[in-house]
Amino acid sequence: MFSLFFENFRISIGSVFANKTRSILTALGIVIGVLSVTLMGTLISGLDRSFENSMSWLGKDILHISRYEWFSDMEWWEVKNRPRLRSEYVEKIRQRSKYALAVSPVMQRGASLAYKDKETQTEIFGTNEDYMETISTNIEQGRFFTETEDISGSRVTIIGHGIKEAFFEGDNPIGQYIKIDNVKFKVIGVLEKQGKFLGFFSVDKQAVLPLGAFNRIFSKRGWMRLSVKVPEDKVSEGLDEISGIMRQLRRLKPSEKSDFSINQTKAFESQYNTLKFAIGGTGFFITLLSLIVGGIGIMNIMFVTVKERTKEIGVRKAIGATNGMILSQFLMEAVTICLVAGLVGLMIAYISSIFINKIFPSTLPIGLSIFSIVMSIFVGVVSGFIPAYKASKLDPIDSLRYE
Amino acid sequence: MSLINLNDIYKIYNVGGEEVRALDGVDITINSNEYLAIMGPSGSGKSTMMNMIGCLDTPSSGIYMFEGEEVHIMDDAQLASIRNRKIGFVFQTFNLLPKASALQNVEIPLVYANIKKEKRIKMASKALKDVGLEDRMYHKPNELSGGQRQRVAIARALVNQPSIILADEPTGNLDSKSGHEIMGIFDDLHSQGNTIILVTHEDVIAQHAKRTIRLFDGKITDDTKRK
Incomplete structure (x- = not known):
């Protein structure tokens, strides 16, 4: 055969x-x-x-507290009518929560960055010293800012890898001054290369600065979210607890709906x-x-x-x-x-x-x-x-x- | 011992509600090493008879014994097997596969007999040599003359060492010179001990055979043997 x-x-x-x-x-x-x-x-x-x-950038063990809910069909006015998140919550969550490993407020806005004759439009983030815990990126060069620098409103910044490449090429950026919306900031650290988030925007083109300085220079208005890191195996417990704490802070009666949202990467998934x-x-x-x-x-x-x-x-x-x-x-x-x-x-x-x-x-x-x-x-x-x-x-x- | 034994064979077709008796009670015995010609005008049942002997067809009634095997009760697969082992066909139109070389054409029956490649090539080469085509083995049919094509077909018929060689108008498509050569090959094969059955309407061809039967209206009307 x-x-x-x-x-x-x-x-x-x-x-x-x-x-x-x-x-x-x-x-x-x-x-x-x-x-x-x-x-x-x-x-x-x-x-x-x-x-x-992209998800590892957001972090699977990070809870993002914000006025709006990811991928929800909430009306914009409904979102707008919710009370803002405040930086005071950070300390209160730290005190009351047993699951929160790190809590950081994040303010975000567009800004123009300049160094010598080079200029670029990008996103800047105002946050606290816990920020690094809530993202998966590491410091490539230099260091992050300290709590003291945050409180004192020091004009220091940590730049993304892309900014380093665009502004400094081969040179060492540490100790150099760049202008953020025409205000001088000293570069103290560089974040490692990360790539694009869902292929949309480059995380590498960002600058991180202390919230203290951010607020003082760029006004307190704007959207704030809180990123809370919880133990990886205790995400749902953490979620319940943080939600409870937020309701306490907002003095909500049990019958009232929450006026905030806690988002997770699950929503993206x-x-x-x-x-x-x-x-x-x-x-x-x-x-x-x-x-x-x-x-x-x-x-x-x-x-x-x-x-x-x-x-x-x-x-x-x-x-x-x-x-x-x-x-x-x-x-x-x-x-x-x-x-x-x-x-x-x-x-x-x-x-x-x-x-x-x-x-x-x-x-x-x-x-x-x-x-x-x-x-x-x-x-x-x-x-x-x-x-x-x-x-x-x-x-x-x-x-x-x-x- | 008799090689082929047809006993009271009928082949009846139904054409448009009318009964056609292609074979109407045929009795014949063919012995080993006979050289037989079957003759008859068209419509006499000559082709049906050839198909019957060649195990391409089974009778409507009657008994057909081929070397002790009961052909009349065989199914398709058994018929294919007996054709492969015991019958070598030579057709008027040669019927070689156009895309295959002479050697490959001769190999085909051996493929169906499930013989290994090396042995197949050896046997096929020998068969081609026997018909005088050892220098044309790798030629395709369209590179060969009519006579050479028919010789390839004879080699294909011979390669399995069949019990009979059944040739249907083997010279019908050849010029007289090539036809003569082909008939020479059949004569030689007969003298080497092979059994040959020719189907023809030409007396000149039938002259080569030692026995001639004539068919008319599905019946054998004449059966003559010669020295």
């Missing part, structure tokens, strides 16, 4: 290459099917990676999963559709092949081919077209993924690659079966007479 298998395979390859144009056109559906499923996988792998990075599901679903649908169309094409071409080679089938039967051998020959031919198409699709996907990786870090998932080949073979078997069965059942006498 083994030699027959190879003989069939040889015949199939020969027949596929003998009708090049026809084979290519027929196989296009399968190529597109494999391409779409593998590229979709590549895309999702890249999204997963960048999402993981569920949003992200919805997005991933949509991409995956669309990709799956395109794949399914092109495979069905491709399969029909292959079935069609196999019917033509069987018709064209009726005489050959008659000869083969006369010299001893059984129905099963004829069936396996034509089935093999359909599978070969699909397999070659699948491999071509995979090759194109692989080459594309190399280029995609340069723009958007991602990899072609190996499991999915194998799956796509198995799927191609499956399409070959399904679409080749009926024509092959028809071929196997041809009457040898009629077939020999066929012209």
Whole structure:
């Protein structure tokens, strides 16, 4: 049986290459099917990676207390009517909470940064000495500011890696002065390179300064959030406790709704999963559709092949081919077209993924690659079966007479 | 011992509600190393008879014994097997596979007999040598003359060392010179001990055989043996 298998395979390859144009056109559906499923996988792998990075920046063990709720459909006026968060809460949460490991207020606004003749627009953050605990980034060079510096309103700043590159190139930025909205700040530290958050804005182009100085220079108005770090295995307990403390601080009656929101990266995760599901679903649908169309094409071409080679089938039967051998020959031919198409699709996907990786870090998932080949073979078997069965059942006498 | 034994064979077709008796009670015994020609005008049942002997078809009724095997009760797979092992076909239109070389064409019956590649090549080369085509083994059919093509077909028929060689108008598509050469090969094969059955409507061809049967309306009307 083994030699027959190879003989069939040889015949199939020969027949596929003998009708090049026809084979290519027929196989296009399968190529597109494999391409779409593998590229979709590549895309999702890249999204997963960048999402993981972004989430680690926000921190899974960080509770973000704010006036608005992430991804909620709250009306803007409802958010606006909620009372502001105040920096006094920091001390109170520290005193009352047993889960809070670090509490830092974060004020954020846009500002212009300048050094010598260079200038850039970016986001600045006013915060306290606990800030570093609530983000996953580390200090690359220099140091963070101290509590004393915060209280005294020292004009010091920690800049992002991107600012360092843009302003100082190879030079040491520590001890240099940069202008933030025309106010001089001394650079005391540099944050390590972080990348873009969800691909939108670069975390590397930021400047962090003590809240004391931020408030004094840039007014107290603006949005503040509080970032509270809790133990990783006690996130939900921490959430309950902080929520209770906030309600106390706001003097809310048990019947009243909370007038603040405590956000977690979980909110991003569920949003992200919805997005991933949509991409995956669309990709799956395109794949399914092109495979069905491709399969029909292959079935069609196999019917033509069987018709064209009726005489050959008659000869083969006369010299001893059984129905099963004829069936396996034509089935093999359909599978070969699909397999070659699948491999071509995979090759194109692989080459594309190399280029995609340069723009958007991602990899072609190996499991999915194998799956796509198995799927191609499956399409070959399904679409080749009926024509092959028809071929196997041809009457040898009629077939020999066929012209 | 008799090689082939057809006993009261009927083949009845139903064409548009009308019964057509392609074979109408045929009895014949063919022995080993016979050289037989089957003759008859078109519609006489000649082709049906050839298909029957060649195990491509089974009778509507009657008993067909081939070297002790009961062909009349065989299913498709058994028929394929007996064709592969015991019958070598030579067709009027050669029926070679156009994309395969002479050697590959001759190998096909051996592939179906599940013989290993090295042995297959050895056997196929020998068969081609026996018909005088040792220097044309790697030529495709379209690179060969009609006579050479038919010789490849004969090599293909011979390669499995079948019990009979069944040739249907083997010279019908050849010029007289090539036809003569082909008939020479059949004569040689017969003298080497092979059993040959020719189906033809040409007396000149039938002259090569040692026994001639004539069919008419599905019945054997004449059975002549010659020295």
